[in-house]
Amino acid sequence: MKKNLILFTIALCILLLIPVFFLTRGKTFPGGVDAVRGKAPSLPISDLLTPEETLAQDLALSAPRVLDLTTGKKSEVFAIQRVGMDFPAGLEVCTHQDCRQVEIYLWAENATITTLVNVETREVLTVLYQPGFRPALSARLIERATAIIQAAPEVAEALGYAPALEDIAPMQGDLLGSSCNGTHICASATFHLGDRVLWATADLTEDRFAGVAWSAASADERSATMFVPEGCPLPGSVVREGWSLSYENTPTDGLRVFQIWYNGVYMVKSIKLPEWHVQYNTSGFLDYTGCGGQSGGNYIGPYGETQILDLLDAENNVIGFEVVQDFRMLSWGFTCNYRYDQHFQFFTDGRFRVVQGAYGKGCGTLAFYRAIVRMDLAPKGDLNDNFAYWDGAKWVDVLTEDYRVPYQETAHGPHLTTPEGYAWKVYDADGTGYFMQLDAGQFGDGGRGDNPFVYVTQHEAAEGDTDMPLIGACCNTNHVQGPDEFLNNENVRNQNLVLWYVPQAMTDAVNSEDGFYCWTVSGEPTPETYPCFMGPMFHLIQPVQPPVYTEQTFFPLIQKYDPLAVEP
Secondary structure (H helix, E strand, O other): OHHHHHHHHHHHHHHHHHHHHHHHHOOEEOOOEEOOOOOOOOEOOOOOOOHHHHHHHHHHHOOHHHHHHHOOOOEEEEEEEEOOOOOOOOOHHHHOOOEEEEEEEEOOOOEEEEEEEEOOOOEEEEEEEEEOOEOOOOHHHHHHHHHHHHHOHHHHHHHOOOOOHHHOOOEEEEEOOOOOOOOOOEEEEEEEEOOEEEEEEEEOOOOEEEEEEEEEOOOOOOOOOOOOOOOOOOOEEEEEOOEEEEEEEOOOOOEEEEEEEEOOEEEEEEEEEEEEEEEEOOEEEEEOEOOOOOOOOOOEEEOOOOEEEEEEOOOOOEEEEEEEEEEEOOOEOEOOOOEEEEEEEEEOOOOEEEEEEEEEOOOOOOOEEEEEEEEEEOOOOOOOEEEEEEOOOOEEEOOEOEEEOOOOEOOOEOOOOOOOOEEEEEEEOOOOEEEEEOOOOOOOOOOOOOOOEEEEEEOOHHHOOOOOOEOOOOOOOOOOOOHHHHOOOOEOOOEOEEEEEEOEEEOEOOOOOOOOEOEEEEOOOOOEEEOEEEOOEEEEOOOOOOOOOEEEEEOOEEEEEOOOOOOO
16 A cells, blocks of 8 residues: 555656646747747837737747847847748748748847748748847837927927827937937927927937927928828739839838849849938938838838829820839828828830839928938849949949949049930849939929939848838938948949939928929828929840740640740
8 A cells, every 4th residue: 555655656746747847848839949948038019919920029039049149138029010022032931921020129239130930830930130220119119209208308498388298209210419320219209389390309229318409390381181091002013015023012111113024034123112311400200111010110101002004205105104102191291291102114115213202291391301222133133233333434343332422522423424314334244234324303203303322232131131120310411321331342243232222302392493392282182292203214235125935836735935034
């Protein structure tokens, strides 16, 4: 009896220890991701997450590389969003499975860790470390910025009263001359006072008030009807006039066109617009357009579906088509409520133009708009790309990563053009490619020229192959706009290249001889607008002929093929 009692006791202890053993080991998901590896060092998003978002966050925070990058450091999850068709090579599984992008910010390093996960297979697909990247504000940080601004005595003194919480609407912004110089996470709220706007900026990196600034504004407010976003426009594709391409609205990188072919030749991998910089002297916003994430943040959403419109000549003949998306703030038409357009124009003769437009109505009458456009050009495929600029007498090939500016600067500017107006060219080793025609206001859309900054970099997946956090500061007037962070003296001769194009336009809010520009007088239902459209035209260096098909008869089939077709 005593022996049986001893055996029973031993067996009971073993049974009790078995679950303890497995719990302490931690569960491992497919793909080798540890679900339990101690408490994650990053502050997670905890409010209003779907089960899929919760799983994506858990997978990202428990990934070994993420833990290596975050352990012992102040870090926080800013965003969790769906992955569309914008992902690094090798992750094509995301075309048909549910992938999510988790953005984790390292506060002291001013760096973002972008992690892509497959929630269907519970795998971490890739982890990208991105120094200098600042994610969009989370809901928690918007709430914190609101509290900091409301409590600031400088704001109450400037306004003459302490604003109510519901009257404070902070957005991602900078304030030069303060700690919010482009390396901290900051948020600015504005208050319209007659013909002036007060800017109040909170430094969320240091959790304190950063300062105030003023900008001149129009005292004339007309009509504006608030609209409610109707969701994300459907993605699609176009095949016409020799062109074949796809398009989608991204979470924060605006309208993206990709996989662009002309007459059977691969020409462009992807073009998108990750952010807008809006400068009012030393203060300003960093705006981003798109459908937003699923975890807070503020963005400028799409207004209506993506449109495919005919391009017509003076005699109303169809000469091509354009893919267009309108983005608006909810109360566009009032001061500090913005509207932006993107137009991708494709012509039957092989030209194309990348156009971005700003409508305002900004927070001041002296605003500079700068669009950060990423162009992953790929004439005849990703490899063997080259970039050159015109020096006034000849084409000069760029050998290492570099930039060009619109003003006099040794070895970097100004832009000079051929008699045809070509300032740059991008071409494959065999000569296939494009001349880039400088926008000098000659395209008949009311634009006055765009005075761009241009950067050529070697392709890196962490520099834009996913939906991008913010990379620049609002208010720099030189080439330090964000893409300069990617200039590392890498070889750009016969490489896979990315071109960054940053056009500029200045608001004209006085109805003078030239008229308004980058300005909205009134919004819906009777809009009066004066947009500033900007962007280069691409011209084929050499003709790309339509494919010539031959027929081979294999009874009972007839096979057609193009012997010269080029795969990317």
